[in-house]
Amino acid sequence: MTQLVQPMSVEGSSALLEGLNPRQREAVLYRGPALLIVAGAGSGKTSVLTRRIASLLETREAWPSQVLAITFTNKAAGEMRERVRHLVGHAADGMWISTFHSACVRILRREAEVFGYASGFTIYDSGDQRALLKRIVKQYEADVMGLSVANVGARISKLKNELIDAESFSRDVNLADPKEALFLTIFREYTRTLQAANAFDFDDLIAQTVYLFRAFPHVAEPYRRRFRHILVDEYQDTNHAQYALIRELTKPAPGVPAASLTVVGDSDQSIYAFRGADIRNIIEFEQDFPEATVVLLEQNYRSTQTILDAANAVIANNFDRKPKNLFTAGGAGDKIVGFTGYSGHDEAQFVADEIEQLHRNGMEYREIAVFYRTNAQTRALEEILIRSAVPYRILGGTKFYERAEIKDAMAYLISVANPADALAVRRILNTPKRGIGPATETQLANFAERNGVTFREALRHAAELGFGPKVTKAITALSDLLDEATAMTVPPAEGNAPIPVFDVLALLMQKSGYVDALRASKDPQDEARMENIEELLAVTKEFQRNNPDGLLIDFLTETALVAAADELDDTSGTVSLMTLHTAKGLEFRAVFLTGIEEDLLPHRMSVNEPGGPSEERRLFYVGITRARERLYLSLAMTRNSYGETSVSAPSRFLAEIPGELIDWRQSPGMTGPGAGGRAAGSLGWSSGGVGAGAGQAKPKTEWTNRVTGKVRDNGDLELAIGDRVRHDDFGEGRVQAITGTAAKRIAEVQFDTAGRKRLLVKVAPIVKL
DNA sequence: GTGAAGGGGCTTTTT
């Protein structure tokens, strides 16, 4: 529904303010150098931000090109652009609405030459960073000093987020400590290698942009002139480098006053301190920007009062916060449903059953989400959801772009786009197998080092290095293929469309023999890998459709910066599974918070960190406040980790929710605050189900802890309506309906004791009687 | 140089 925007009077009586409460109106209309909008969960901040932008355009206070809006994910950016477009039409197209990382890439691609990089630089993800560090750590045998790839990587990341590069670190480091000295060496080597590869890691994207602006004011100046209105969402999760970037952009340029800055945030939702987010950025905003005005949004438009009461009660236990209380004009809604499973599988079965129940009552699968603290928890959930034929989708986790075959294919593209990137070229050197082993690779690397050329260039000199004819031929063929692909990617002349990325990738995959190797393989997994390559080819097609003038480098940029939440597809018709971190900024009609146990939430690793438990509590708070109508809290008495079963205890956070808000279908039998936290044993667990039973009669649960994780295959078991079946866990029942075909055939079975279930015939542990 | 088999270590969360 398109909304006609009328000219706004100074008091602001335009359509833009329709339906807004007084606080929200103030946030839209306030004009000044700095505005902090403290936006509680579900308080309509996106509405406020988009209307604020629209209002600036409408009153001619800003051109579209003068607006820079920063969001946390690309998906959020896309949504914001959509909503602004709804309000102001295509004026929205001229604005920069993007994530910190995307905005910085855009700047760096334009300005890279100024400080010694080429515009086609590669963006290294955490996997690339790890691969590179692995090589360096090995080279210096740093692991014997206790410097692991993981902790070196984390430390470098932390330093970069603090804008401390290798050289400034070297000024402060205590060189008498050999471990510190070695760390410095690695940090330097890592920096040098990235530079030589014409590559930036994630942290560099921000930090290098700051360095660029500081070192070259004439580069920063056009951006300072251009962006007159800067808006930053999720400000509580910005780190120091991002903060510095904002400061750089809001400096006055000659003859131009400082840009106006609007930040939106909620310190109760700060969950990224582990990644360098500095909560002080928001807490000290008023000191940083002395003329700042603060607007507080507390009215919630998302959740029922019951859900908000739970959220308020939990977060109130964080002592160092400004008091804030979410409230709604909507009703109390349903009680929160609690469930304690005997095992992770039992818990998962509860989730699956409740999802089916919701679905039967008319809720779409896509309106339901399941959250968890760690990615490892997905396994049990997946097993049960598959069996129960619940359509689901996991966001994040082992991401598409992290799969080996996809990284291989991308490495081919990167080798073309950025020939300086030795990491990419080395990755494809012997992928698929061409008989080029580590010895040959080292020789090529040495040649490159000796002659001061890139690894890519060294390939061209294979004939001079005295390799055998087979090896030489293999190297030359690869080199020629890369040249052929490179020739396809030269930017087209004005008015001509570029050669589609699809064609470049297809050529590389064909002529390199990559797809042939997968097709010829006997490994059944390679069939799936082949499908993934085809999927990637489809992605390139899609990219070209959306960006007819998009070049290879644009494709690589886009794929390098996809975030977990970006994968969310509102039309998918599936239940969404994700970590609590990924859930930030999203909302669902029904939310399942699983694994609410000590050592999981709060996570064991966080308990002894300063600020750890508070951050975990905020994470719980974020999870609770994602739910609009229905909230489920579940946990398990035992959980498998490392292949071993261990006893778990209810999370301390559970006791912080007033008991009357929760309807326990099966209670953990908490004895009060502090029931959790104890190590093991059966402490804190009651011996049986306490079912308060507001819902339907609780089926017997003796079977539940016997749910096994075995994958089976019933092949083409034929079932018809009326057949009796026996299920390993649910006992005997009668088939009520059959839907779907082949591998997706689903049987609806009314079990004698366990209720009605949907089962995926192929994998369900059933036999026909 | 390649592939199979066995041992060690690990998991917090992510742009």
Add this chain to the structure above:
DNA sequence: GCCCCTTCAC
């Protein structure tokens, strides 16, 4: 429980 790395035979 699984992944990754090392080791060993061909």
